[in-house]
Amino acid sequence: MKRIFSLVTTLFLLGGAAQADQISSTGDLGLVVERAKGALLLVDQSEHAAVDRIEGLGDLSHASLVYSPDQRFAYVFGRDGGLSKVDIIERKVVKRVLQGGNSIGGAISDDGKLVAVSNYEPGGVRVFDADTLEMVADIPTASKTIGLVDAPGRKFVFSLWDDGETWIADFSSGKVDITKVKGMGENPYDALITEDGRTYITGLFGEDGLTALDLWAEKPEAIRVLPNYGRGLKDLPVYKMPHLEGWAKAGQEFVLPAVGHHQVLWIDSVTLKETGRTDTYGQPVFAMARPDGRYVWVNFAHPLNDTIQVIDTLTKQVVHEFKPGPAVLHMEFTPRGHEVWISVRDAGAVMIYDTRTFEKLGEIQADKPSGIFFTARAHKTGL
Structure with a gap:
């Protein structure tokens, strides 16, 4: 009996070892968009290194991506309307569909x-099955749509550039139920949702100010935030649209880039009242909280x-400024914030810095890098 038990145990352990050989960790990985090549560079955070390149993803000039809950698959949204499912363990494109003309x-x-x-x-x-990429819903709007985020309860929230509305698409019943909120303002251009999924905020390009929704309300209504924040200031040419995303919340405040002004705006996340402004070196694109x-x-x-500027959230003052190189496009913090990775497009590199000492820790060569996306995003609402 002991010999039989020993044999079974040995076979079980050998089988487990065989399975272990097939398991790959994904939590330390990330993807960098190489916009000129239509490719993704797979990077390892701990090693400060590129480990592979995944090609054949079309026009990635304004690409973003999200991750599956197990961090294995990335869903890439290309400017050519392509939706691509990428397996970062097998390091290949699983499936790609052209679902629109300009996503x-x-x-x-x-x-x-x-x-x-x-x-x-x-x-x-348009909404797709995550496994097969078969379309399960088409939600026409007769408008450009922006600021698309996920919300708790199998919901998606997005805004209409042309019509100044925000729509909430609820898939919890198995079919789509649409709630339309009017009066969001002129030309909403981007949006964020808080990590608890409660507050959705759109920035407005056609007028000064922002608009918020309380998604916990039975009937969400538009709440105007900072109307006329630029009054008395001369509007500057807007060379690149600012971005609002969930990482722009620091402590109890939102930190948002102003449109057409060299400022970031501070807003209390509960009262939605202005708490301060910080003058900046230029027109901010991303204001990202560690x-x-x-x-x-x-x-x-x-x-x-x-140029990059670092602002202390206690004093709202710039405490550090440096120049990584020409055309800084994006930043991504490691999950606990000890490092920041910065894409410097015209230097052809991703540069890595210690967020406390500001020391440069490493550099990875990349072909016209833009967005950087670590797999930890898989577990965050709105990212």
Whole structure:
């Protein structure tokens, strides 16, 4: 009996070892968009290195992506309307569909079963099965759609550039139920949702100010935030649209780039009242909070896009400024915030810095890098 037990145990252990050989960890990985090549560079955070390149993803000039809950698959939204499912363990494109003419971002449902794509052409939002990429819903809007995010309860929220509305698409019943909120303002251009899924905020391009929704309300209504914040200031040419995303919340405040002004705006996340402004080196594009919320890192639009400023959230003052190189496009913090990775397009590199000492720790060569996306995003609402 002991010999039989020993044999069974040995076979079980050998089988387990065989399975272990097939398992790959994904939590330390990320993808960098190489916009000129239509490729993704797979990077390892701990090694500060590129480990592979995945090609054949079409036009990635304004690409973004989201991850499946297990962090294995990335869903890539290309400017050519392409939706691509990428396996980062097997390091290949699993499937690719051209679902529109010009897509501008996407989201994945909280259960990981649905992937939604926001379109400029033909407008509207299309929703796909995450496993097969078969379309399960087409939501026409007759407008460019922007600011698409996931919300708790198998919902997607997005805004209409042309009509100044925000729509909430609820898939919890198995079919889509649409709630339309009017009066959001002129030309909403991007949006964020808080990590708890409660507050959705759109920035407005056609007028000063922002608009918020309380998604916990039985009937969400538009709440105007900072109307006329630019009054008395001269509008500057907008060379690149600012971005609002969930990482722009630091502590109890939102930190948002102003449109057409060299400022970031501070807003209390509960009262939605202004708490301050910080003058910046240029027109901010991303205002990104380190994961602990202690500092906000800001990059800028052309022609001042070689510079990063770091702002202390306690004093709202710039405490550090440096120049990584020409055309800083994006930043991504490691999950606990000890490093920041910065894509410097015209230097052909991703540069890595210690977020406390500001020491440069490494550099990875990349072909016209733009967006950087670590797999930890898989577990965050709105990312």
